[in-house]
Amino acid sequence: MMRPFSQSTLKLTKVAGAVSATCELSEAELSKIEISGLTHNDSQVEPGDLFIAIPGANRHGAEFAMSAVSKGAVAILTDSAGAAYVQGIPVLVVADPRRVAGNIAALFYNEPMRDLSSIGITGTNGKTTVSTLIYQIFEAAGRDSGLIGTIETRIGKDAVESSRTTPEATDLQALSAVMRERHMRHLVMEVSSHAMVLHRMQGAHFAFVGFTNLTQDHLDFHGDIESYFAAKAKLFTYEFADQAVINIDTEYGARLADKTELPVISLSRLNPQATWHFAEIDTSGKQVHFKIRGSGGMLIESSTKLRGGYNLDNLLMAIAVAVESGVDPVDIAAAVPALSGAAGRLEEVSVGQSYSAFVDYAHTPDAVSNVLESIREFTSGKVIAVLGCGGDRDSSKRPLMGQALLKGCDIAVFTSDNPRSEDPSQILKEMVGKLKVSEPARVIEDRKSAIEYAVSLASQGDTIAILGKGHELGQEIAGKKLDFDDRKVLAQAIAGVK
Structure with a gap:
């Protein structure tokens, strides 16, 4: 610590x-x-x-x-x-x-989070990307900031690997005190539903809290989707925050915007009644060109290399939070084209091949569908996707993830993720269920072999998507964590390295 x-x-x-x-x-x-x-x-x-x-x-x-x-x-x-x-x-x-x-x-520590203009982001998908984008905007604007999340913890330019999405309460307050001592202006962090239920956020307070979306995940912990939503919603109270930034395009976002006691800044990709919304989106070029309307009719025009509707949602929240935090919109528009998002989130792997290849952390049914839908938008050939489900986690989403995989791509490869203490073959059986997996689709338990098989099928104009583990550097099997980086394995497979 x-x-x-x-x-x-x-x-x-x-x-x-x-x-x-x-x-x-x-x-x-x-x-x-x-x-x-x-x-x-x-x-x-x-x-x-x-x-x-x-x-x-x-x-x-x-x-x-x-x-x-x-x-x-x-x-x-x-x-x-x-x-x-x-x-x-x-x-x-x-x-x-x-x-x-x-x-x-x-x-x-004398409530350090109140001295940092702290920002907390929650939701099933998008927490890491939104937090990283906000942090990148702050840094580009010359505002030294701290970042706490799934991938890493950063204090200005210094970074260490994170052990969990949201730290235990004593660690969080100590880290916040270090950031204050080093004169950080902001703290941007991910807030998990586990952290809310386990009281890790007691003593924390944010200037803004953001809600991205809510889809099925963690039901092994919460029991049902309403309990999961209630855990997220608890963050949107005066106990923890001053103001809410909520994407209202989903059922749970709209419900939260109506339910919360906090003042709401609403976000939408298409609804012009939202405080922040897209006025124009052009996906025809190599970058997505857009116009955003914000508070008071403000117009921000820029372009981004981030692809997919869900990434536009993530970017919209990041821009809105940055503006509401006092960053000059002109500076934001200038910074956006260079924003890279988070590691392992639709991260491209290229070693000179004639087709595209990406690694993504998608590990919920909704995330899998969104990523594959986005990839489809810019793929002229086949979409080839590799996906597994984690062990010792919400097993009810396994068949749903299998359905999302098979429906969202041309060639589906079912494989292992992090089986942990479970039998990987049993996880795959639950994932595949009654789905018809016929050639060239396959079930290949060994993840490395599955990735190599996907690569063997790719040709010019195709896109390969390796889903589920994203930035992770290991694979947990039978109580052991083995070195495994999807990005490295994919690059070696493309290059023909055995």
Whole structure:
């Protein structure tokens, strides 16, 4: 975990009072103890820390409390079950340590997200691309910014690989404090539905929150689509934000715009009643030329190398947020042609071949359909697509993804994604279901072989799409993460490298 260079201290009495914690020590005794940091991870404990022991799916964080003490933790915050693991150190007890961790961290770091003009983006698809585009616009306009998301965490020009889409609450507040210390003007981040349910956003606050769309995903975690929507919608309250930016072209976007208590800036690809909408889209050239109408009738005209209607939606949100954040529209129009979007999102792989080849992270039925539909727009020949479904995740979307693959391309190749602990052949059976997969379409379990087969079918004017893993650098099989980069494997296959 990255921490700010200069940190203050906080008396344990103030921590206890802020979250209504109980403790066997008296208030006078607690007032003599100060914390100089905090974390939920015992491996990240530094001397003087408060260790927040959170119950997990398999083990209680308090099982690691004495490890934290050995590294210098001066107090533990946990629930009553966790307190039983701790001896010889002050213990603050609360009903739900996960729920209060973010509030304690925000208190300790003095609410850094409010000093950064922070922007949070949520939705099933598009979070990474929208966040990256906003970050790129800010950087082009000379506004040093931080970025937190699925692929990476950036502080200005410095970048590290992200371990999850949205960090745990203690890490998020620490990262925000580092960004403030380094004089970043903005923080742009992805907010997952898991983060909302697991209270990682407690203590967070945004100037703007954006909603891209909502389609089937993560139902293994949320149970049903309405619970999934409710998790997203919770971000659009005054507890977490000042203003909402919502794409109203989908059912859930329109519902959220009506439901939220926040002031709404609406977005639409075609609806001229939306605050921000496209007035003109020309896809006839190598780049997409467009005109956008915004607040007060503002007109922004530019062109982009990003393809597909969903990417135009992503770009519209990025432009709207940037303008509403005070960036000069003239600067935005000048910057847009150079914007590249996020890694592994319709990312082209070219080694001089006569056909096109792309890698994309699409891993929901809707995303698969959208990507293939977009590729179809600029492909004169065949669309050849390779796709698998991940293990230990929402299995109900597998047949839907198989249908989207078969319907959206000319030649479908069904393969493995990240099977994790599941049997890859069983995942493929669920994905294919009752679909008729006949030559040249195939089911090839080994992902490398599937990619090589797709390449063997391609000729001039065709487009190959390798879907599902995007930017990922590994493949998780039976508890092991093996090196695997779709972009590298695809390039080697095209070049004939064995």
